[in-house]
Amino acid sequence: xxxxxxxxxxxxxxxxxxxxxxxxxxxxxxxxxxxxxxxxxxxxxxxxxxxxxxxxxxxxxxxxxxxxxxxxxxxxxxxxxxxxxxxxxxxxxxxxxxxxxxxxxxxxxxxxxxxxxxxxxxxxxxxxxxxxxxxxxxxxxxxxxxxxxxxxxxxxxxxxxxxxxxxxxxxxxxxxxxxxxxxxxxxxxxxxxxxxxxxxxxxxxxxxxxxxxxxxxxxxxxxxxxxxxxxxxxxxxxxxxxxxxxxxxxxxxxxxxxxxxxxxxxxxxxxxxxxxxxxxxxxxxxxxxxxxxxxxxxxxxxxxxxxxxxxxxxxxxxxxxxxxxxxxxxxxxxxxxxxxxxxxxxxxxxxxxxxxxx
Amino acid sequence: xxxxxxxxxxxxxxxxxxxxxxxxxxxxxxxxxxxxxxxxxxxxxxxxxxxxxxxxxxxxxxxxxxxxxxxxxxxxxxxxxxxxxxxxxxxxxxxxxxxxxxxxxxxxxxxxxxxxxxxxxxxxxxxxxxxxxxxxxxxxxxxxxxxxxxxxxxxxxxxxxxxxxxxxxxxxxxxxxxxxxxxxxxxxxxxxxxxxxxxxxxxxxxxxxxxxxxxxxxxxxxxxxxxxxxxxxxxxxxxxxxxxxxxxxxxxxxxxxxxxxxxxxxxxxxxxxxxxxxxxxxxxxxxxxxxxxxxxxxxxxxxxxxxxxxx
Numbered sequence: 276x277x278x279x280x281x282x283x284x285x286x287x288x289x290x291x292x293x294x295x296x297x298x299x300x301x302x303x304x305x306x307x308x309x310x311x312x313x314x315x316x317x318x319x320x321x322x323x324x325x326x327x328x329x330x331x332x333x334x335x336x337x338x339x340x341x342x343x344x345x346x347x348x349x350x351x352x353x354x355x356x357x358x359x360x361x362x363x364x365x366x367x368x369x370x371x372x373x374x375x376x377x378x379x380x381x382x383x384x385x386x387x388x389x390x391x392x393x394x395x396x397x398x399x400x401x402x403x404x405x406x407x408x409x410x411x412x413x414x415x416x417x418x419x420x421x422x423x424x425x426x427x428x429x430x431x432x433x434x435x436x437x438x439x440x441x442x443x444x445x446x447x448x449x450x451x452x453x454x455x456x457x458x459x460x461x462x463x464x465x466x467x468x469x470x471x472x473x474x475x476x477x478x479x480x481x482x483x484x485x486x487x488x489x490x491x492x493x494x495x496x497x498x499x500x501x502x503x504x505x506x507x508x509x510x511x512x513x514x515x516x517x518x519x520x521x522x523x524x525x526x527x528x529x530x531x532x533x534x535x536x537x538x539x540x541x542x543x544x545x546x547x548x549x550x551x552x553x554x555x556x557x558x559x560x561x562x563x564x565x566x567x568x569x570x571x572x573x574x575x576x577x578x579x580x581x582x583x584x585x586x587x588x589x590x591x592x593x594x595x596x597x598x599x600x601x602x603x604x605x606x607x608x609x610x611x612x613x614x615x616x617x618x619x620x621x622x623x624x625x626x627x628x629x630x631x632x633x
Numbered sequence: 634x635x636x637x638x639x640x641x642x643x644x645x646x647x648x649x650x651x652x653x654x655x656x657x658x659x660x661x662x663x664x665x666x667x668x669x670x671x672x673x674x675x676x677x678x679x680x681x682x683x684x685x686x687x688x689x690x691x692x693x694x695x696x697x698x699x700x701x702x703x704x705x706x707x708x709x710x711x712x713x714x715x716x717x718x719x720x721x722x723x724x725x726x727x728x729x730x731x732x733x734x735x736x737x738x739x740x741x742x743x744x745x746x747x748x749x750x751x752x753x754x755x756x757x758x759x760x761x762x763x764x765x766x767x768x769x770x771x772x773x774x775x776x777x778x779x780x781x782x783x784x785x786x787x788x789x790x791x792x793x794x795x796x797x798x799x800x801x802x803x804x805x806x807x808x809x810x811x812x813x814x815x816x817x818x819x820x821x822x823x824x825x826x827x828x829x830x831x832x833x834x835x836x837x838x839x840x841x842x843x844x845x846x847x848x849x850x851x852x853x854x855x856x857x858x859x860x861x862x863x864x865x866x867x868x869x870x871x872x873x874x875x876x877x878x879x880x881x882x883x884x885x886x887x888x889x890x891x892x893x894x895x896x897x898x899x900x901x902x903x904x905x906x907x908x909x910x911x912x913x914x915x916x917x918x919x920x921x922x923x924x925x926x927x928x929x930x931x932x933x934x935x936x937x938x939x940x941x942x943x944x
Binding site: 285286287303304352355358359361362363364365366367368369371373374400508512 | 654655657658846848851866867869870871872873874875876905923924925926927928931
């Protein structure tokens with residue numbers, strides 16, 4: 276009995292079943308493979324059994340296919356064979372974080388009081404902050420922010436900047452800022468003449484992305500493409516329990532309104548007269564935090580649901596908080612990626628959010 | 634009233650930061666002493682009734698290194714070698730003054746004698762590789778069997794060679810090439826090479842044991858020593874559940890050598906036997922915790938809090 280080895284998935288390679296096909300998410304090597312749903316079923320129902328047993332369960336009608344499947348799984352190192360499948364438990368999918376807020380998006384507007392905002396983010400112990408600028412005079416403020424954080428020995432340890440392309444955003448100038456500030460995680464330079472990716476100069480410091488994407492306000496956000504998928508344990512486990520975009524996030528739009536995300540309409544007060552702490556304690560502030568992909572229409576049938584970053588700001592049905600992200604062009608029932616903005620079924624919502632031509 | 638919590642570590646130790654973030658989450662006060670920057674004031678009083686020290690009434694987590702008891706100006710003194718030696722019995726007394734509430738141990742790290750550990754492991758019934766320590770080829774050849782592979786590794790300290798403009802550091806395991814062995818050599822530990830199905834890394838702190846399986850055998854680079862990491866396609870590392878009898882032996886072993894935290898390396902042989910290799914009293918656990926999604930940092934914070942609040 277025990278002389279025959281049983282098949283076992285490596286615990287960090289997790290099958291996710293979709294409507295028409297499935298994924299194996301390799302959370303250790305940060306990649307995925309498509310697998311047919313019948314293989315996903317074999318893995319979910321019959322992990323821990325021997326090949327012979329599995330073939331027998333399918334009445335020995337599919338022996339060759341099953342052999343092919345197993346060859347594929349072995350070649351990709353998704354499975355191994357063992358006499359003791361019970362020695363290899365599944366990986367726990369718990370997600371925990373010691374901070375009440377762990378990321379923030381700050382849109383920089385005209386009356387931007389960065390010291391006040393940074394002081395409050397620091398009090399909340401928010402470690403990662405993204406600043407987005409929608410006009411061209413940004414580098415002075417970038418430097419002011421970084422100098423302030425250094426001076427105050429702030430807990431904010433990872434800062435990203437989204438800036439418009441200008442004569443101030445040369446690789447030379449940005450890299451000089453990066454090498455003086457270990458807090459800089461990245462610069463994204465929008466409205467650039469060409470796309471370019473500049474790697475980090477060394478480990479633990481920031482990278483630069485130049486993109487031709489035109490970004491003039493917060494409506495650019497929320498795009499979901501096959502390039503925006505993230506395959507790691509952190510997101511996969513967070514996705515089991517929380518919303519992967521809004522959980523533990525706080526934002527300030529360019530008018531100073533405190534929100535879940537700058538693209539949303541609901542405000543919890545203005546930074547002029549409301550503290551981030553007060554906004555966070557508002558009874559509605561956390562209402563999206565627990566909306567998981569398993570609860571969202573269409574997404575719940577999508578094989579990418581646990582490696583996706585979601586969007587609750589723009590949804591196909593603006594009245595329904597469980598509706599699919601508007602700016603996702605993927606259809607899990609046909610397995611095709613299409614341009615979201617030209618989809619006739621989305622036009623009503625596009626009009627609702629005034630996203631035409633954006 | 635809560636006891637004072639002292640954490641001894643190095644400035645850039647990420648695991649310490651993670652645990653402190655959880656302590657902060659639970660709103661627990663602590664004092665962090667970085668061995669590479671802070672001097673620690675201390676005092677030991679010995680009398681006929683009892684010995685009391687600065688840490689006898691505290692909860693201590695000695696995560697990395699040892700408390701630095703010397704003033705900064707003496708650290709560059711030419712007497713530093715002597716002063717450090719004089720410091721060690723003091724550290725040992727500090728640790729021993731509070732055995733129940735002193736978690737982790739620099740004294741163990743310093744005196745981590747593989748021979749003692751192997752004997753203790755054998756005593757509790759764990760399998761160990763056949764081992765010899767000798768300084769001559771004749772005894773070595775009498776020990777080895779033909780067609781078997783043998784490895785050598787350090788007895789206590791990692792090999793370290795300092796030259797004018799560079800240094801060499803090694804902490805791995807190498808296969809013995811008998812053709813290159815001289816007639817006489819410095820005392821060396823030689824062990825039978827154990828075929829691996831997988832390697833098991835266990836981190837433990839007090840009664841919490843966390844095990845991870847490392848599949849190093851699919852990769853030529855990591856067959857002898859998984860520390861020869863393959864970054865492109867890293868060895869599979871997954872949660873492992875130690876069966877009760879082996880776990881019981883491991884627990885007996887750590888209690889026998891008096892260690893309350895550390896990392897243990899085992900091998901699972903193709904014949905499904907667990908073989909004890911070594912223990913590192915201040916081993917890293919970050920890799921294990923992340924790979925298996927164990928949240929060891931959070932658990933450490935919680936067990937420290939339990940001690941701070943209830944002991």
